Structures are given as structure tokens and as C-alpha cells.
Amino acid sequence: SQTIHQWPATLVQPVGSPLSLECTVEGTSNPNLYWYRQAAGRGLQLLFYSVGIGQISSEVPQNLSASRPQDRQFILSSKKLLLSDSGFYLCAWSVAGVGEQYFGPGTRLTVT
Amino acid sequence: KNQVEQSPQSLIILEGKNCTLQCNYTVSPFSNLRWYKQDTGRGPVSLTIMTFSENTKSNGRYTATLDADTKQSSLHITASQLSDSASYICVVSRHSGGYQKVTFGTGTKLQVIP
Numbered sequence: 001s002q003t004i005h006q007w008p009a010t011l012v013q014p015v016g017s018p019l020s021l022e023c024t025v026e027g028t029s030n031p032n033l034y035w036y037r038q039a040a041g042r043g044l045q046l047l048f049y050s051v052g053i054g055q056i057s058s059e060v061p062q063n064l065s066a067s068r069p070q071d072r073q074f075i076l077s078s079k080k081l082l083l084s085d086s087g088f089y090l091c092a093w094s095v096a097g098v099g100e101q102y103f104g105p106g107t108r109l110t111v112t
Numbered sequence: 113k114n115q116v117e118q119s120p121q122s123l124i125i126l127e128g129k130n131c132t133l134q135c136n137y138t139v140s141p142f143s144n145l146r147w148y149k150q151d152t153g154r155g156p157v158s159l160t161i162m163t164f165s166e167n168t169k170s171n172g173r174y175t176a177t178l179d180a181d182t183k184q185s186s187l188h189i190t191a192s193q194l195s196d197s198a199s200y201i202c203v204v205s206r207h208s209g210g211y212q213k214v215t216f217g218t219g220t221k222l223q224v225i226p
Contacts, residue, residue: 041218043201043216043218043219044156044201045216046214090156092155100146100158101158101214104155105155106155108153
């Protein structure tokens with residue numbers, strides 16, 4: 001069966017510090033991968049999606065970036081965090097071309 | 113503009129009671145609609161998925177309806193339990209550039225009290 005992992009589960013970082021969140025998927029090949037952010041009291045906002053290794057599409061302009069170095073690994077990064085980057089970050093995967101998305105457990109990021 | 117609106121924003125009900133959550137969308141072209149349950153601090157988990165031709169789909173005590181003509185969906189929870197306390201998110205998908213683009217509603221926060 002397929003599983004999706006995210007780490008860390010929680011993170012507190014000062015403004016201006018770098019960020020690296022990791023997401024890995026097991027039990028499937030060539031998945032579509034997604035990064036979402038959920039701000040307090042807000043809906044999920046798609047940040048990035050990837051249909052293959054090295055293929056990243058950005059949905060909203062921001063100071064975050066994403067990379068997919070391996071088929072089932074998706075990384076969310078920032079060189080300098082802003083206060084507004086605080087939120088709940090969710091990674092998700094789907095079978096290529098099919099709509100059902102499966103979410104990871106999320107990372108709670110607090111920028112202080 | 114592709115939007116998904118949910119109502120109410122929040123809801124408190126007594127354990128054992130029924131409730132209905134609403135979802136209106138303007139997403140086009142429509143592909144499918146899903147309801148997710150998100151426990152606090154966790155990732156969303158899919159409850160139901162409905163395509164254009166489906167009017168009703170049940171998953172245990174959860175029953176989703178879809179009216180593609182009026183672009184409305186509802187999620188009915190029967191005999192609520194304390195564990196139903198969560199946010200319920202309506203998600204509508206559309207085809208775009210070879211993959212399905214999803215639009216998330218902001219969710220309805222349900223609290224079931226004893």
C-alpha cells in the first residue's frame with residue numbers, strides 16, 4: 001500500500017532563517033506531487049506541483065521554492081523565511097492524471 | 113473564476129444529532145467533487161468522490177449529494193459522534209493542461225458535543 005511521509009512534524013524558525021521540508025511517498029511510481037499551505041482559518045492553497053523528476057510548477061509567487069530530486073521525494077525550501085510563511089504545510093500525491101489526492105500528516109511551521 | 117464556497121463556516125451539534133454541510137462551486141469544466149475530513153493538525157482524508165453522473169454517494173454515516181445543474185453539493189452526517197469533530201472540506205476538480213486542478217473550499221468546522 002502507498003504511504004506518504006512528511007518531516008518534521010513541527011518546526012519553529014526565526015525570520016530570515018532557511019527552510020527545508022521533506023516529503024516522500026512509498027508504494028507507487030511516478031506520482032504527481034503537491035505542496036499546499038494552510039494558514040490559520042483559511043483554505044488549502046496550492047503552492048507547487050510536480051508531474052515528474054525535476055518538473056516543478058509554481059502556483060503562486062512567493063519566497064518558497066520546491067525541488068523533486070527523486071521520483072518519490074518532494075522538497076519545499078526557502079532561503080529566508082518571512083513571518084507570513086507560518087502555517088500548516090501539507091504534501092500530497094496522486095496517480096498521474098487521476099484527481100484523488102492523498103495527503104501527508106503535515107508540518108506545522110511557526111516563524112518567529 | 114473557479115471558486116468553492118462552503119457553509120456554514122462552523123457548526124456545533126449535540127452527539128447523536130444529524131447535520132448537513134453545504135458546498136457551492138463555480139469550477140468549470142467540472143471533473144469531480146470530493147469531501148475530505150481534516151482532524152486538527154492532521155492532513156485531510158477523503159470521505160467521498162463524486163463524478164458528474166452521480167447524485168448520491170454514501171460512506172457509512174456520511175452521505176454526499178451532488179446537483180451538477182445547480183453546482184451544489186451537500187454532506188449529511190447521520191447520528192453524529194464525538195469523533196466527527198473536524199473540518200470538512202469540499203474540493204472540486206477540473207481538467208487543466210493534462211492534469212486535474214483542484215479548488216479547495218475553506219471548510220466547515222464541526223464540533224460535536226456530548
